Amino acid sequence: MTEQSKTKPESLAGQMSDFSPKLSPMLVKELRQGTRTNMFSIAFILLHSFMILCLLVAMSNPTSDDSSAFFWFIITVILLFVQPLRGFSALSSEYQMNTMDLIQMTQLNGWRITLGKWTALNAQGMLFITGVLPYIVMRYFLGNIDIVMDLVGLLLVGIGSAFATAITVGCSVFQNIILRGTIVIALGIAFTSLFTIVTSQVFGRGAIGADQWFNIGILVVACIYGCFFFLSFGASRISPLAENHATRKRLVAIAAGLICALFLYSSVDESTIIIVCGIILGMSCIDAITEPLPIFSRVLLPFSKNPITQLQALYLSPGWISGLGFFLVCSSLFFGIFVAANFITGSNLIEDREDAVALISGFNLFVLPLIFIHLFLPKETAARFAFPIYVGVQAVIIGVTIMVAAIANAVGRWEDLIYTLLPFPSVLLFAYGDHSISKPHYLFIALGTTLLCLIVPLLRNRKSVGEFFTHLKPRS
Amino acid sequence: MSDSIEAQTNPSEPDQAPIPESESIAPTIQVTNLSRWFNGVHAVNNISFSIDPGTVVGFVGANGAGKTTTMRILATLDYPSGGEAEICGINVVDYPGEVRKRIGWMPDHYGTYRNMTVLEYLDFFARALGYTGQERVDRIAEVMEFTDLTSLSERLIDKLSKGMGQRLCLGRALLHDPDVLILDEPAAGLDPKARVELKHLIRILAEEGKTVFISSHILSELGEMCDTLLFINQGKIIHHGTAESLKKGSSETSLVSVQVAGSPEKLQEWADLAPNVTYRDSMKSGGRIEIDSIDDEVIATVLKRMVTDGLTVTDFHLEERKLEDAFIEILGEIEAAETATV
Numbered sequence: 046m047t048e049q050s051k052t053k054p055e056s057l058a059g060q061m062s063d064f065s066p067k068l069s070p071m072l073v074k075e076l077r078q079g080t081r082t083n084m085f086s087i088a089f090i091l092l093h094s095f096m097i098l099c100l101l102v103a104m105s106n107p108t109s110d111d112s113s114a115f116f117w118f119i120i121t122v123i124l125l126f127v128q129p130l131r132g133f134s135a136l137s138s139e140y141q142m143n144t145m146d147l148i149q150m151t152q153l154n155g156w157r158i159t160l161g162k163w164t165a166l167n168a169q170g171m172l173f174i175t176g177v178l179p180y181i182v183m184r185y186f187l188g189n190i191d192i193v194m195d196l197v198g199l200l201l202v203g204i205g206s207a208f209a210t211a212i213t214v215g216c217s218v219f220q221n222i223i224l225r226g227t228i229v230i231a232l233g234i235a236f237t238s239l240f241t242i243v244t245s246q247v248f249g250r251g252a253i254g255a256d257q258w259f260n261i262g263i264l265v266v267a268c269i270y271g272c273f274f275f276l277s278f279g280a281s282r283i284s285p286l287a288e289n290h291a292t293r294k295r296l297v298a299i300a301a302g303l304i305c306a307l308f309l310y311s312s313v314d315e316s317t318i319i320i321v322c323g324i325i326l327g328m329s330c331i332d333a334i335t336e337p338l339p340i341f342s343r344v345l346l347p348f349s350k351n352p353i354t355q356l357q358a359l360y361l362s363p364g365w366i367s368g369l370g371f372f373l374v375c376s377s378l379f380f381g382i383f384v385a386a387n388f389i390t391g392s393n394l395i396e397d398r399e400d401a402v403a404l405i406s407g408f409n410l411f412v413l414p415l416i417f418i419h420l421f422l423p424k425e426t427a428a429r430f431a432f433p434i435y436v437g438v439q440a441v442i443i444g445v446t447i448m449v450a451a452i453a454n455a456v457g458r459w460e461d462l463i464y465t466l467l468p469f470p471s472v473l474l475f476a477y478g479d480h481s482i483s484k485p486h487y488l489f490i491a492l493g494t495t496l497l498c499l500i501v502p503l504l505r506n507r508k509s510v511g512e513f514f515t516h517l518k519p520r521s
Numbered sequence: 522m523s524d525s526i527e528a529q530t531n532p533s534e535p536d537q538a539p540i541p542e543s544e545s546i547a548p549t550i551q552v553t554n555l556s557r558w559f560n561g562v563h564a565v566n567n568i569s570f571s572i573d574p575g576t577v578v579g580f581v582g583a584n585g586a587g588k589t590t591t592m593r594i595l596a597t598l599d600y601p602s603g604g605e606a607e608i609c610g611i612n613v614v615d616y617p618g619e620v621r622k623r624i625g626w627m628p629d630h631y632g633t634y635r636n637m638t639v640l641e642y643l644d645f646f647a648r649a650l651g652y653t654g655q656e657r658v659d660r661i662a663e664v665m666e667f668t669d670l671t672s673l674s675e676r677l678i679d680k681l682s683k684g685m686g687q688r689l690c691l692g693r694a695l696l697h698d699p700d701v702l703i704l705d706e707p708a709a710g711l712d713p714k715a716r717v718e719l720k721h722l723i724r725i726l727a728e729e730g731k732t733v734f735i736s737s738h739i740l741s742e743l744g745e746m747c748d749t750l751l752f753i754n755q756g757k758i759i760h761h762g763t764a765e766s767l768k769k770g771s772s773e774t775s776l777v778s779v780q781v782a783g784s785p786e787k788l789q790e791w792a793d794l795a796p797n798v799t800y801r802d803s804m805k806s807g808g809r810i811e812i813d814s815i816d817d818e819v820i821a822t823v824l825k826r827m828v829t830d831g832l833t834v835t836d837f838h839l840e841e842r843k844l845e846d847a848f849i850e851i852l853g854e855i856e857a858a859e860t861a862t863v
Contacts, residue, residue: 057658057665057674061644066657070648074637077645081636144632146598147693150621151649285597285617340600343615425560 071153071161072168079131079169088127092173095119096180103187116184117198120177124206128170132213133229135162136279137220145283155284159276163214167207174203198244201261205240208268212236215275218282224433227440239267239324242317259311267321270301274328281336281363282432287343291336291363295371298329299378306382309389322382323407326375330411333368335431338509341516349519358517365431366506366513369412369499376408405491412498414438419502547610549574549701549732550595554604557590557756564590566756567604572734572749574700577727579743579764580736581848582753588736589629591753592705595734596626608701625694629706631686633678639689640665640674643696650697660696668692668722684715691722702726704735708742720746740844744768752848760851767847775815779827780807780836791832798823809840 064073079085099116136159139145148158181199184190212232219225274294281290305322309315339362348358360370383404386392417438418427427434503510548571557565565587572578582588593599595606597617606613608620634642643664647657665671668688673681681689687707694702704723708716716739723746727733737743743750744764752760760767781788788808792800797819801809812823824837 057640057662061640061658061661066648066653070645073648074634074641074645077641078634078636139632142632142634143628143630144634146596146626146628147632147646148649149598150596150624150626151646152618152622152651153649154618286600287615287617340614423560 069157069161069164070151071148071158072165075162075165076168079165084131085169088123089173089176092119092123093176096177100180100183100187103184113184113190116180120199120202123173124170124202125209128166128173128206129209129213131169132162132166132210132217133225134217135159135166135214136217136283137222137225138217140220149283149285154288155280155282155290156277158283159214159279163207163211163272163276166210166214170203170206170210174199197261201240201244201264204265204268205236208271209233209236211272211275215277215279218279219433221433224436228436235324239320240264256312259308259313260317262311263305263308263313263318263321266301266304267325270297270325271328273297273301274325274332278332286337286363287340289339289344289347289363291333291367292361295329295333295361298325298375302326302375302378302382306385309382309386315386315390315392319382319386322379326379327411330368330372330375331435332432333371334365334412334415335435336363336365336368337428337431338365339363341512345513345516349517351519355517364513365415366503366510369502372408372412373499379408380404399487402487402491405488405495409491409494409498410442413442413494415498415502419505424506548572549576549609550578550734551607551610552591552595552604553606555591555594555601555606556603557587557594557599558602563756565594565601568753568756568758569604570751570758570761572732574732575727575730576748577723577733577735577746579740579747579750580734580753581738581740581743581750582736586753587756588753589705592703592734592736596624596703597621598626622697623700625697625699625702627687627690627694627702627704627707629709631690633681633686635679637678638675639670639678639681642678642689643692646693647696652696660698664692664695667695667725669718682715683710684712684718687711687715687719688722691719695726699731701732701734704733706736706738708737708739716742740848744844750844752851754852754855759855764844767844768842773813773815775812775820776801776840776842777810777812777820777823778804778807778836778838778840779810779834780804782806782833782835787832791827791830795823795826795830807836 064076096116096119099119102115103113134141136145139148149155153161177199181190181192181195184195185192213229216225216228216232219228274297277290277294277297281288281294284290302322302325305318305325308318341364344363345358348354348362358367360367360374414435418431418434422434550570550572552571553569555565555568556563568587568591580588580592590599594601595608595613597613597620600614609623611619611623613620637645640661643661644657647661652660662671665674668691670685670688670692673685678686678689691704691707694704707723708719711719720742723733723735727746727748735743735747740750744767747764749761749763750767751758779788785803785805785807788810789800789803792798792808792810797813799811799813801811810823812820814820820839824834827834827837
């Protein structure tokens with residue numbers, strides 16, 4: 046030990062006091078690193094440069110809307126694209142730098158790691174928004190500005206940014222950049238579409254009234270759940286298999302679905318509510334049915350206490366086996382929301398057997414890839430990479446459906462082709478939409494597909510299913 | 522895991538299940554029939570061993586022998602396909618959180634962060650380990666002093682040399698003062714000076730009573746550092762014993778290095794005529810002879826006879842068998858046994 050290296054705790058304490066000890070370690074680390082990156086500095090300088098430009102344009106022509114459009118374009122690009130993209134490698138970079146193992150060896154669990162990453166990115170986003178506020182106020186003094194609309198807009202963009210960032214942070218758990226990119230692009234398109242629909246409903250009708258506030262409300266609920274879902278998704282996949290993240294995730298999904306269903310009593314369009322509930326429950330189902338199998342001896346211990354907890358384990362315990370049970374619960378809940386929508390709003394979303402067929406086929410869409418995953422892949426591969434494979438298989442099924450539809454239309458033999466592929470729920474849905482063909486056995490086909498999708502994976506993994514139930518027995 | 526312990530679990534707190542109490546005399550690391558296979562390939566094949574508290578154990582094997590896989594399972598970063606592993610009496614699969622509190626893990630490729638100084642790096646991990654206030658400052662100061670990093674506190678991590686980086690990584694592993702250190706190839710890529718420094722640090726830790734499980738390719742260094750050595754080959758443990766017993770091996774002969782004044786050929790001429798002595802090879806100013814005994818009396822008699830016969834012996838010492846030779850020999854014995862079985 047050299048003489049010069051004698052430690053001076055007082056000076057160290059001074060150097061470490063830049064962040065409060067109460068802040069999350071991950072947040073402190075990310076902020077220290079993040080605010081030092083060139084990307085952050087450049088984006089910050091560019092933002093202020095553009096804002097000054099906007100102000101100059103607005104001052105030169107106060108009656109024009111150009112500066113407003115430019116203002117929102119810059120805000121949107123930075124908060125909805127640049128910031129979320131920074132989360133694209135949030136977790137994968139830790140794997141690449143060989144630091145994920147080191148973090149996991151600390152007291153930080155998966156949830157605190159992903160939450161810290163997400164919070165740090167949003168804190169940096171907040172820095173941007175705070176930096177923009179003076180320009181909003183100045184634009185107000187120049188006139189031609191609705192400050193309430195501006196602030197609501199900023200709120201929505203902020204929420205959207207948080208949600209989009211959660212998507213990229215959660216999906217960054219996958220180290221394969223192609224897979225990560227595909228998922229993020231697909232979700233990005235879906236998110237942008239939904240966001241555009243809701244914001245157009247909010248801003249497209251002039252001043253903000255009660256209707257718009259309800260629309261904003263359901264968007265906020267969906268975004269909050271979305272943030273939770275994607276962060277939990279990332280957290281559960283970096284955590285040890287002996288930890289239970291599934292129960293909380295699934296309970297929150299059910300709660301979020303029910304809260305959104307309550308909007309049936311508001312002026313929000315029932316189809317919007319159905320779509321939002323479908324997305325919430327659908328996402329959680331996909332996650333549940335592709336979860337790797339946990340260490341049963343550990344995670345099922347709390348569920349083995351009595352018949353009630355054992356029943357809960359069938360849909361709330363970690364792993365895809367109980368994920369299938371959770372899928373059934375969510376399907377029932379979604380069906381209930383449909384019925385409730387009929388009852389409360391007086392709409393006719395579901396009124397006959399054909400609608401039921403469509404609904405069941407919709408459910409089947411989620412579970413069909415499981416047959417391919419568990420039937421054709423080695424068990425170890427299926428257990429470890431179920432989600433990436435699920436994404437691939439689902440993409441192929443959708444692609445095949447589109448091809449079948451295109452071919453059927455081109456050759457004019459729609460019915461012949463459709464009949465051979467009816468077990469595919471996506472094809473069944475297509476056929477359902479075509480009123481020119483008869484549908485005598487569709488309900489049986491749809492139910493048969495559901496049964497197959499649930500039975501095949503369980504039969505193929507009889508040993509694991511046996512272990513599941515063995516560990517669920519009460520232990521003396 | 523005992524049934525009584527399982528029965529105490531509170532279902533409302535799924536991650537708070539009580540851990541088994543470890544017995545004071547129990548081994549710090551206990552591995553029983555541990556296996557790990559990837560798509561049918563056995564990386565670790567039914568291995569068992571135990572490591573007593575306060576010992577330094579070297580883990581030796583070729584690349585792909587299963588060292589890192591075993592260490593990662595012990596560090597709760599991978600899962601066994603079969604068997605069990607316990608640290609301080611706690612199952613690594615069932616209670617990863619509890620095990621992690623008791624171990625310091627140093628991987629073969631230590632992780633670095635961009636845009637982060639040495640002090641910030643240690644501060645992050647100290648915060649993540651739950652240290653707050655003055656305790657955090659003191660702990661970091663202590664670790665920086667131990668690893669001689671105080672003068673580098675403001676340096677960016679990615680600007681550190683490999684040796685400094687390894688010291689930083691060791692410092693990080695020591696932040697929570699763990700009972701067990703699992704070090705995967707800590708000396709890989711280090712220059713001789715950095716190796717000596719690292720060896721010195723590990724020796725100090727061993728003297729403090731920490732159990733150190735360390736893997737390396739450099740057998741001579743492990744021999745100096747470790748109380749026992751564990752050889753692994755193709756996922757199987759092939760030897761567990763002290764370095765001394767390995768060096769001694771099962772040989773019934775002694776290899777002696779002899780230097781003489783004058784012509785070295787005289788040594789060979791003498792050896793060719795002497796009973797129980799075989800001339801092995803020449804060296805500068807002498808050569809190596811093999812004596813058909815390991816008895817000190819017999820060896821001393823050979824030296825006496827050399828002097829009596831007129832050789833001017835300037836150096837005469839027993840050569841220890843190198844650990845590398847011992848490792849190769851054990852591998853050879855296993856291969857021979859397998860061939861015989863076939």
